[in-house]
Amino acid sequence: MSTAPRIDWEAEADLVVVGGGVAGLTAARTASLRGLRVLILSKGGPTDTATQYAQGGIAVVAPHEDSVESHVRDTVEAGAGLCDEPAVRSIVAGGQAAVAALTDLGAVFDLGRDGQISRTREGGHSTRRIIHAGGDATGAEVQRALNAAGLPVLFGAAALEIVTGRTGVQGVIAVSENGFGVVHAPAVLLASGGLGQLYALSTNPPGATADGIALALWAGATVADLEFVQFHPTVLYTPGGLGRRPLISEAVRGEGATLVDSEGNSVTVGVHPRGDLAPRDVVSRAIAARMRALGTDHVYLDVRAIDGFPQRFPTITASCLAAGIDPRTDLIPVAPAAHYQCGGIVTDTHGRTAVPGLYAAGEVARTGLHGANRLASNSLLEGLVVGERAGVAAAERLGEDAHVTEVSFHTVPRAARALVQQSMTSHASVVRDAAGLAEAAVRLRDAVSHSAATRLRAELTGAAHRIAGTTGTAPSDIAALHGAEAPNGIGAEYSGDLNSTAAAQRITAFEDAALTLTAQVLLLSAAARTESRGCHTRSDHPTSDEHQRHSRAVRLGPEGHPVPAPDGLDLGDWTQDAIPSAS
Numbered sequence: 001m002s003t004a005p006r007i008d009w010e011a012e013a014d015l016v017v018v019g020g021g022v023a024g025l026t027a028a029r030t031a032s033l034r035g036l037r038v039l040i041l042s043k044g045g046p047t048d049t050a051t052q053y054a055q056g057g058i059a060v061v062a063p064h065e066d067s068v069e070s071h072v073r074d075t076v077e078a079g080a081g082l083c084d085e086p087a088v089r090s091i092v093a094g095g096q097a098a099v100a101a102l103t104d105l106g107a108v109f110d111l112g113r114d115g116q117i118s119r120t121r122e123g124g125h126s127t128r129r130i131i132h133a134g135g136d137a138t139g140a141e142v143q144r145a146l147n148a149a150g151l152p153v154l155f156g157a158a159a160l161e162i163v164t165g166r167t168g169v170q171g172v173i174a175v176s177e178n179g180f181g182v183v184h185a186p187a188v189l190l191a192s193g194g195l196g197q198l199y200a201l202s203t204n205p206p207g208a209t210a211d212g213i214a215l216a217l218w219a220g221a222t223v224a225d226l227e228f229v230q231f232h233p234t235v236l237y238t239p240g241g242l243g244r245r246p247l248i249s250e251a252v253r254g255e256g257a258t259l260v261d262s263e264g265n266s267v268t269v270g271v272h273p274r275g276d277l278a279p280r281d282v283v284s285r286a287i288a289a290r291m292r293a294l295g296t297d298h299v300y301l302d303v304r305a306i307d308g309f310p311q312r313f314p315t316i317t318a319s320c321l322a323a324g325i326d327p328r329t330d331l332i333p334v335a336p337a338a339h340y341q342c343g344g345i346v347t348d349t350h351g352r353t354a355v356p357g358l359y360a361a362g363e364v365a366r367t368g369l370h371g372a373n374r375l376a377s378n379s380l381l382e383g384l385v386v387g388e389r390a391g392v393a394a395a396e397r398l399g400e401d402a403h404v405t406e407v408s409f410h411t412v413p414r415a416a417r418a419l420v421q422q423s424m425t426s427h428a429s430v431v432r433d434a435a436g437l438a439e440a441a442v443r444l445r446d447a448v449s450h451s452a453a454t455r456l457r458a459e460l461t462g463a464a465h466r467i468a469g470t471t472g473t474a475p476s477d478i479a480a481l482h483g484a485e486a487p488n489g490i491g492a493e494y495s496g497d498l499n500s501t502a503a504a505q506r507i508t509a510f511e512d513a514a515l516t517l518t519a520q521v522l523l524l525s526a527a528a529r530t531e532s533r534g535c536h537t538r539s540d541h542p543t544s545d546e547h548q549r550h551s552r553a554v555r556l557g558p559e560g561h562p563v564p565a566p567d568g569l570d571l572g573d574w575t576q577d578a579i580p581s582a583s
Helices: 022-033 068-078 085-093 095-104 138-147 211-219 250-254 280-294 314-322 378-397 417-427 434-450 456-465 500-528 573-577
Strands: 009-012 015-018 038-042 153-155 158-165 168-176 179-184 188-190 229-236 258-260 299-302 332-341 344-346 358-360 553-556 562-564
Touching: 015 022, 015 168, 015 211, 015 378, 022 038, 022 138, 022 188, 022 378, 068 085, 085 095, 085 378, 095 138, 095 378, 138 378, 158 211, 158 500, 168 188, 168 500, 188 211, 188 378, 211 344, 211 358, 211 500, 211 553, 229 250, 229 280, 258 280, 280 299, 280 332, 358 378, 417 434, 417 500, 434 500, 500 553, 500 562
Parallel strands: 009 179, 015 038, 015 188, 038 153, 188 358
Antiparallel strands: 158 168, 168 179, 229 332, 258 299, 299 332, 553 562
């Protein structure tokens, strides 16, 4: 079933970027510098991104006693056999230039006593190559520098559908307090972040609702490796706490902090040669196992031996003090929480997907860099490098005739968010098994089947028809979306009446549908992977299986349900014919 909705505003662009974090803003700035008309759609405000909360830093090859090959080796080792090594090498090699470009934009990184950028070591790294800003506020500094570039952003706006046609992407259907709108564009970049809100506890912001995964699947793209969800081993634990929790960066352990249980014993001794600096999946499993053995819901991080901890880690200190914990004298209670999706939309190292004109970068993308487990601080690196390349690559779509001529909302299922989070937290968290995964899948299926409100886009259509007035204006200039200088733009004169509260409700409904679909894909992939590898741990299959040393791709079948896609890593002919984007 599909119904034509009422559209209140229109715009045209050469590139629409969905998401306002490091990957999206880097791509937008790069494309804009090359003369492309760019519009960014951001569900939240300027700092409502995962980038803003990134504490660890940026992993980039150090000028001394380090090399691209060393960084590649560390990344591949953490990736547990599923990294695409050429992609790893390509992205790692682009790190220094990407950081230099960010510095030129005004980002300020911490310096050592010698006046050079200081570096620390984090879990899984063989040397000190992580650069920081503001101690533990690297993401905030990256976000500040990119926000200062003054790019055109429509805040409080969510992309609901990527419209495609014979030649690929034609544009985006979006919703904001200005009503339902269409942006005509031959290129769309999904840089919407992760899926942390699938779980009750997460380090991700509230907007990390897997939007990009769902948008890509609905548009015909493939996703892969979604079973590999990285759980940060150490988020600040408070009794009864839900939602986004403050993380305690691995850099703290890199500076000498130790993990101990409620009896004062080391959590990681004998677990891994690197002890507390083992890869995240190893540490998360060790913590989960110790909590089960002792019947507790947290362990502790001892930072008392670190001199000048409040100065080195001011954000973490503030979070601890707000919870009544003084890290200088108290042990910090910590527990694992959903942190990062290692898989995502299948792309090349320039962000191209299997759908012509559809790109993805950052956490939402699966480039092959992370494999089965992301190496600490490689995420900001990937966002910078692939974001820039995607911004250049989008120019290959210039000249394509892109115009949305027909708009209709189709029905898609959704389950209540609380049920999704409870099911995923109970059965698809740090440790999984077949019975639990099957139970979660059945619960989602039953919830969708019996819910009276499972038709998101039909519901949105009804809301659109209730918008008063005549069809809104159709600005041809993106500037018209941003203020009184363009009196015919939706930012100045608007004929609809979808206020911010109503828009938020529509966005929430869309998010619930995205979470439902993504949960189904993750459960399908996790059940099919009958082994333990990287950050996917099966208690009923505790060892890795060499025959399963490959990625699992998923697409939507003819009925709209997730199905395996054996050829899902093949991006088709259009990427082979595209212009080179970057080295």
